[in-house]
Amino acid sequence: MRNRSIKFKLALLTFLMLLIAAAVSFLAVRYASGVVLRSTIRNYLIGMVEENTNKIAFITKEAKPEISIGNMYIEFEGGYLEIDDDFLDKINDVSAALYDDDGTMIYGENTLEKYMEKTPFAASKVWSIDVAGEVFDVYDRQLNLSTPTDSKLWIRGIVSRTNSTSQLNEITRLSLFVIPILILLLIFIMYFIIDRLLSPLGNIEKTAEQISEGYDLKRRIEVGKNNDEVSRLAKIFNGMLDRLERAFNTERQFTSDASHELRTPTSVIMTQAEYTLEKERSVDEYIDAMKVIDKQSKRMNLLLGDMLDYTRMDQKSERYEMEELDISRLVTETSDHMTLVGEKNIHLTVDVEPWLKINGNEVLLTRMIQNLISNAYRYGVQDGNIKVALKRVRDDESDAPSNLVELSIVDDGIGISKEDQEKIFDRFYQSDASRSIQGTGLGLSMVKKIVELHHGEIQVESEEKKGSTFRVRLPLCN
Ligand code: ADP
DSSP states (O other): OTTSOHHHHHHHHHHHHHHHHHHHHHHHHHHHHHHHHHHHHHHHHHHHHHHHHTTEEEEOTTTGGGOOTTOEEEEETTEEEEEOTTOOOEETTEEEEEEETTSOEEEEOOTTTTTSTTOOOOBTOEEEEEETTEEEEEEEEEEOOOOTTOOOEEEEEEEEHHHHHHHHHHHHHHHHHHHHHHHHHHHHHHHHHHHHHHHHHHHHHHHHHHHHHHOOTTOOOOOOSOOSHHHHHHHHHHHHHHHHHHHHHHHHHHHHHHHHHHHHHHHHHHHHHHHHHTSOOOHHHHHHHHHHHHHHHHHHHHHHHHHHHHHHHHTTOSOOOOEEEEHHHHHHHHHHHHHTTOGGGOEEEEEEOTTOEEEEOHHHHHHHHHHHHHHHHHTOOTTOEEEEEEEEEEOTTTOOEEEEEEEEEEEOSSOOOHHHHTTTTSTTOOOGGGTTSOOOSOHHHHHHHHHHHTTOEEEEEEETTTEEEEEEEEEBOO
């Protein structure tokens, strides 16, 4: 059973439930109808006999001339028994007859007369008699007629119980035939509905199989218009595949970019070494060769370090905890440390609005500030200026404070051309103007990632040979 499909299990469950429901309701209805039918028939029997008691009277001989046409007159104890013409002797399965106290039938009908001749009367109660396997209900009622000898008269009513329940048996037989057909029909419909409902599950299974067999991350599950659990699962699965495909492509791109970047210094080192070792060289030549190798290996070292940092952050292999921190303090401290770089006699000024708090990770944010300031130094000009500022963003018109903080880093360095501005956040991108300056092209893509992790935005404004401004906007703590 465990290996059976959900479809099969659901259909079986539905079948069993329907079967139980049908059996219980059938038995309950059958029992209740039996009880109701029996009581209706009994009441009908009693009602008919009681009704007949009013249809019989004793009249003296003298009263005979007042006879009514249609009535029946039977001589009895020197007078007459007058029986109304509407005395009910046989209606449907119920028959009724008039008897004297000895059990001799005076008038009426009794289908069982020959079987129950002289059977004693049981006053005013329904009793039953079994005749050749058929059960009959009998009701005897004594009449209070004042005859000369006060003799007792009886009306006996009889109805066949078997006959009356035969209709019920007929309905039962029909139900036993119709109910299974109905159940089968319902099962068929249920199976069809379940099949439709679960078809996305089958698609998920098929797609997952195809992906694992062929590593084809482009495949997706077809999702219908429904918005039920299965369709939602399919959508989640598709979303997961989207992210997986993106991550996989990024990974592949990164590996290819990284190998490409590493190839240049590696080939320079190899060529330089081979060339130098070809024959004996002078000391100056050896020194020159070692300088080239030293420069390239430093570049490789820088590249590898940045690549490692970048991948760690990208894959979130280190869990970065976000906490409330004082961004004002962080910007001031990091900028102060960076003034120690003091390259090209560049002057760095810091203007920070105090006590601004954001929800973030100190290590990552320090890295972001460092990268931006070191770029400003790196691409700055001799005796230039860098202005680091942090302030709460205010509405242009009303000047009302918003819930954003803006960090701006302004330099008067070499600037970035319009077309380069669009690409500088891409990994390994370095503008032609900056190729000669030592860098890896990973700094800004890392900055962008950090900004995104903090739900912020980064923008650049720049003019070639005039300088650049990097603006980072981050949400403040509430
Ligand atoms: P790297 O500085 O290591 O080359 P980045 O990702 O930090 O890599 O920067 C990418 C490119 O953007 C740089 O190569 C440079 O061309 C340009 N760039 C970044 N910051 C500045 C700046 N302050 N002034 C001019 N150009 C810049």
